[in-house]
Structures are given as C-alpha cells and as structure tokens.
Amino acid sequence: MNAPPSGSTCKVLADDAHGITEAAGYIRDGQLVAFATETVYGLGGDATDDDAVVSIFKAKGRPRFNPLIVHYADISEISRDVDFNARAQKLAAAFWPGPLSLVLPRSANCRISLMASAGMDTLAVRIPDHKTARRLIVESQTPIAAPSANKSNHVSPTCAEHVISELGSDIAAVIDCGHCTVGIESTVLDLTVENPIVLRPGKVTIEEITSVLGTTNVMNTGGNSPNGHDIKSPGMLERHYAPHQPLRMDAQKAEPHESLLGFGPEASHATLNLSPSGDLDEAAANLFAMIRDLDRRDFSGIAVMPVPETGLGCAINDRLRRAAHGSSA
Numbered sequence: 001m002n003a004p005p006s007g008s009t010c011k012v013l014a015d016d017a018h019g020i021t022e023a024a025g026y027i028r029d030g031q032l033v034a035f036a037t038e039t040v041y042g043l044g045g046d047a048t049d050d051d052a053v054v055s056i057f058k059a060k061g062r063p064r065f066n067p068l069i070v071h072y073a074d075i076s077e078i079s080r081d082v083d084f085n086a087r088a089q090k091l092a093a094a095f096w097p098g099p100l101s102l103v104l105p106r107s108a109n110c111r112i113s114l115m116a117s118a119g120m121d122t123l124a125v126r127i128p129d130h131k132t133a134r135r136l137i138v139e140s141q142t143p144i145a146a147p148s149a150n151k152s153n154h155v156s157p158t159c160a161e162h163v164i165s166e167l168g169s170d171i172a173a174v175i176d177c178g179h180c181t182v183g184i185e186s187t188v189l190d191l192t193v194e195n196p197i198v199l200r201p202g203k204v205t206i207e208e209i210t211s212v213l214g215t216t217n218v219m220n221t222g223g224n225s226p227n228g229h230d231i232k233s234p235g236m237l238e239r240h241y242a243p244h245q246p247l248r249m250d251a252q253k254a255e256p257h258e259s260l261l262g263f264g265p266e267a268s269h270a271t272l273n274l275s276p277s278g279d280l281d282e283a284a285a286n287l288f289a290m291i292r293d294l295d296r297r298d299f300s301g302i303a304v305m306p307v308p309e310t311g312l313g314c315a316i317n318d319r320l321r322r323a324a325h326g327s328s329a
C-alpha cells in the first residue's frame with residue numbers, strides 16, 4: 001500500500017495548489033511524499049499512523065532505534081503532543097518557523113506513533129520555514145514525520161533529483177520545490193534536561209540559543225557520542241552523510257586521484273568552491289549538492305579545504321567530519 005510497484009518511479013508534483021492537494025491525499029492515505037523544507041528535503045508520512053511511520057523506516061533503511069522529527073504548521077497542534085514548556089515557548093517565538101527542532105516530553109495524550117519516538121518518552125518537533133511544507137501539513141490534517149529524504153547514512157538531499165535518485169521507487173511522490181535555501185539540517189536541541197543540549201549543530205547556533213534562554217547553560221554534545229553507546233540523538237552516529245568516495249578534511253591541495261572542494265577566495269584551483277567569497281550561508285547551501293556532484297565524478301577521493309569553525313561553520317564541519325569518518329584517505 002505504501003510504495004509504488006517495484007521498479008517504477010514516483011510522481012513528480014509541481015509546487016502549486018494542485019500538487020500540494022494531491023500530495024496531501026497520499027499522506028492521508030498512509031503513503032509517503034518527499035517535500036522541501038528550508039533545510040533539506042524530508043521523507044514525509046502521517047506521524048499518527050504506525051504503518052506510515054514503519055514505511056518511512058523501511059524506505060530509508062533506517063534503524064528503528066533512531067527517532068524521527070515531526071513537522072507541524074502551528075504551535076497549538078504541537079502542544080497537544082508534547083509538554084510545550086516555557087523554554088520551548090521562548091525558543092519558538094525566536095526561531096519558528098525555522099531550522100530548530102526541539103526534543104520535548106511526549107504529552108499524556110500524544111497522538112504521534114510511538115515508533116516516531118523510537119519507543120522513547122520524548123518527541124522532536126519543529127515548524128519548517130517553507131510555505132509548501134506548512135500547506136502540505138495543513139491540507140494533510142495531520143502532523144508529518146519527516147527524516148531527511150535519503151537512504152540511511154547517505155548525504156541529505158537538497159533538490160528533488162537527489163530524492164528521486166535514492167528513493168524514487170519507494171515513495172508515492174515528491175513535490176519539486178527547487179533547491180533548499182539553508183542546505184544543512186535543523187539544529188536539534190534537547191529541552192528535556194535542566195541544561196539544554198545541542199544534539200546536532202545546525203543553522204541556529206548555540207550562541208543564538210543561549211542569548212534567547214538568557215542565563216541557562218546550554219551544552220553542546222553534538223557529535224560527541226559517536227559510537228552509538230549512551231547516545232541521546234541516535235542519528236548522530238559517526239559514519240553519516242557518507243559519500244561513496246573517501247573524503248578528507250583540512251586539505252590545501254588535492255592528490256592526483258582526488259577532486260578538491262574549496263572554500264573562499266584562495267580556492268581558485270578547486271574543482272568546486274563551496275563559496276568563492278567565503279560566505280558560510282552559501283557554503284552550507286552548496287555542501288551536500290557539491291559532495292554528491294564530486295562523488296559522481298571520475299576521481300577516487302574528495303579533499304576538502306578548511307572551513308572556519310565559527311557560527312554555521314561548526315555545523316558544516318560536523319557534517320564533513322561524519323562524511324570523512326571511516327574513509328581510508
């Protein structure tokens with residue numbers, strides 16, 4: 001019921017009222033639809049429907065212990081499913097709609113499939129800053145569980161073609177909304193503990209979160225529990241975002257067999273440049289598409305020039321470290 005016949009590929013829907021209505025029909029019917037958010041494309045299914053949530057895990061090849069982010073169009077719906085505490089309200093006022101996912105306790109009457117929480121008593125929620133995503137949620141009349149629309153551990157998709165190449169035969173449809181503007185996944189913040197913890201660095205930085213929460217001590221463990229043991233955000237396994245070719249960081253130049261992914265004005269010799277002007281927003285928006293592009297070329301490795309470890313650069317380097325982990329080069 002949840003996938004088109006094997007070998008066939010999904011429908012590509014236009015980013016207009018007709019396309020969204022058709023996509024919402026599939027979601028209500030328990031099928032899967034990929035759609036853009038401001039960060040990356042999501043693989044969406046009805047978050048209240050166990051079967052739809054199971055088919056998300058199956059399509060991605062994702063381990064069932066790794067919970068999903070649930071997407072909403074408004075806070076009143078969110079507060080039915082989680083305990084939306086004062087800290088969450090402050091952060092929502094500052095950053096929503098936007099690329100911040102909040103991990104909160106599931107409410108007593110939570111409607112969301114327990115599988116989306118991977119059996120835990122917490123749920124990650126966010127309101128995406130993308131009109132199509134929010135219209136899809138409203139028309140589907142249900143919160144939408146949506147991990148990034150890639151096979152588990154691969155590079156996240158930032159355009160419809162990326163989704164079709166990996167998941168085209170596993171989903172009913174993709175809404176083609178062009179390229180994602182942010183290009184890197186949301187910041188995941190655990191608000192279930194006294195000192196909030198950044199479980200995954202993203203566009204919203206720890207400094208911005210700290211300034212909204214005032215005196216609260218915000219901790220950063222994003223990426224520091226890499227072996228899968230004692231892990232609060234099981235998606236933060238070391239080997240993630242992996243291209244097929246080995247990737248190495250902090251390179252000044254490429255070896256003969258490698259492509260070179262550059263950053264900044266000094267990188268005129270690079271095969272591709274994340275941002276010739278050295279702009280971190282531009283680099284984040286280009287990151288996954290350029291890694292995918294280089295991975296398809298006739299090289300046997302990807303060398304990446306240094307990206308500054310400040311602001312959004314922390315999230316970019318986090319994804320690069322994961323892509324590099326386990327690489328022999």
Ligand code: TXA
Pocket residue numbers: 037039040041042043066067068069099101103117120122123124128146147148149184185186187188199200232233234235236
């Ligand atoms: O930008 C994004 O967040 C994209 C778009 C589609 O919204 N979604 C996304 O989902 O990146 P996904 O599934 O690829 O990554 C979700 C991350 C994983 O690291 C997962 O372990 C963590 O969030 N997560 C989800 N629910 C959690 C929970 N209850 N507790 C701790 N971590 C959680």
Ligand code: MG
Pocket residue numbers: 147148156
């Ligand atoms: Mg992902």
